[in-house]
Amino acid sequence: MNLTANFARSLALGLMLILAVPAAALAEPFQVNGKTIPDKIALVNGVALDSKLLISEIKVYRLMNRQKNKTLTEKEMDEFSHQALARLVDQELIFQEARRKNILIKSELLEQRVQEVRQQFPSQQMLRTALDIQGLTMDLLKTKFEKQMVEEALIRQEVVPNVKVGDAEVEAFYKENLNKFQTPEKYEVHHIFVAALQSASHGTTIQDPALRKKAEHLNALLDEDAKEKIRGLDYQLQDGADFAALAKEHSEDGKSGSKGGSWGTVALSELPESLANELKKLKQHQISGPIRSPYGYHILKWTKLIPAGHIKLSEVKADIMNALLRKKTLSEHRKMVSKMRERADIQLFY
Numbered sequence: 001m002n003l004t005a006n007f008a009r010s011l012a013l014g015l016m017l018i019l020a021v022p023a024a025a026l027a028e029p030f031q032v033n034g035k036t037i038p039d040k041i042a043l044v045n046g047v048a049l050d051s052k053l054l055i056s057e058i059k060v061y062r063l064m065n066r067q068k069n070k071t072l073t074e075k076e077m078d079e080f081s082h083q084a085l086a087r088l089v090d091q092e093l094i095f096q097e098a099r100r101k102n103i104l105i106k107s108e109l110l111e112q113r114v115q116e117v118r119q120q121f122p123s124q125q126m127l128r129t130a131l132d133i134q135g136l137t138m139d140l141l142k143t144k145f146e147k148q149m150v151e152e153a154l155i156r157q158e159v160v161p162n163v164k165v166g167d168a169e170v171e172a173f174y175k176e177n178l179n180k181f182q183t184p185e186k187y188e189v190h191h192i193f194v195a196a197l198q199s200a201s202h203g204t205t206i207q208d209p210a211l212r213k214k215a216e217h218l219n220a221l222l223d224e225d226a227k228e229k230i231r232g233l234d235y236q237l238q239d240g241a242d243f244a245a246l247a248k249e250h251s252e253d254g255k256s257g258s259k260g261g262s263w264g265t266v267a268l269s270e271l272p273e274s275l276a277n278e279l280k281k282l283k284q285h286q287i288s289g290p291i292r293s294p295y296g297y298h299i300l301k302w303t304k305l306i307p308a309g310h311i312k313l314s315e316v317k318a319d320i321m322n323a324l325l326r327k328k329t330l331s332e333h334r335k336m337v338s339k340m341r342e343r344a345d346i347q348l349f350y
Helices: 007-016 023-027 052-067 074-100 107-118 124-133 138-162 167-176 209-238 243-250 273-281 313-343
Strands: 040-044 047-050 186-195 262-267 291-293 296-306 346-348
Touching: 040 074, 047 052, 047 074, 052 074, 052 138, 074 138, 074 313, 074 346, 107 124, 107 138, 138 313, 167 313, 186 209, 186 243, 209 243, 209 296, 273 291, 273 296
Parallel strands: none
Antiparallel strands: 040 047, 040 346, 186 262, 186 296, 291 296
């Protein structure tokens, strides 16, 4: 269970958000709903937790919602800040329990995790800026990583060995969720393809009217050329030409063209609407006329219909097993932390 897999990307996101954050917002005192967070946010079995990591969590939450142009309500901010505080308290309890069990993280492993973050940035200055935006320093980052890695190690040692999933559970899950393992009806499709730009959108981003007009004119010429080519191929097919031979020689989809136009098996939902609609009208081995899609012009035929069905248990057994193991591990982890809380002396100051 890797609790920090996405943290490097989160830091990189912080750097991308710098330009979107008003300068005044970075300078003003940090508050939640007008209430300043105290320097010490909790006392966990006599160990004081300062506010720095909590403030960092809240800053990242604000930044990510600002990127989505979402305005957070006071209730949302209050709920998130107290949930984040609860997670930090739980993390401290786990850290203390791991220390009692002599679970330590080797310095080289911790440095490797930090180095993975460094490599996300082209310079140390950019890294420091991203950290600053999120209320972090390198020392705080190392502390954050150490606690997360200790939690992972404790889970591996204390939780994972006691989590078991048997074949009967896997089979029961499969039967109870059979609808999740459905396969749609699929067609074995062949096509001949000629590329063309989307006339509706091409050139619309060009600001200069004269250049835009030239681009639209050029696109019209290219589209007409593609249309003439596909019509010529259609005429040859109507005269009895071999579909596979024409696809190999003329199709501009090199991958399928080299295989005589074989596009593989596809569900109608996987195709552009215009192609799906025409494919439904065709009979087996019947060849369509030219069809426009967002990518160009196609001539279609299908050779085999694969009925809807279900993925076999043997094909998904390992995936189900892993999913059930993760679910049970998370449940046991929560139980473990709950017991720690029952025994702990916790004082909250926020």
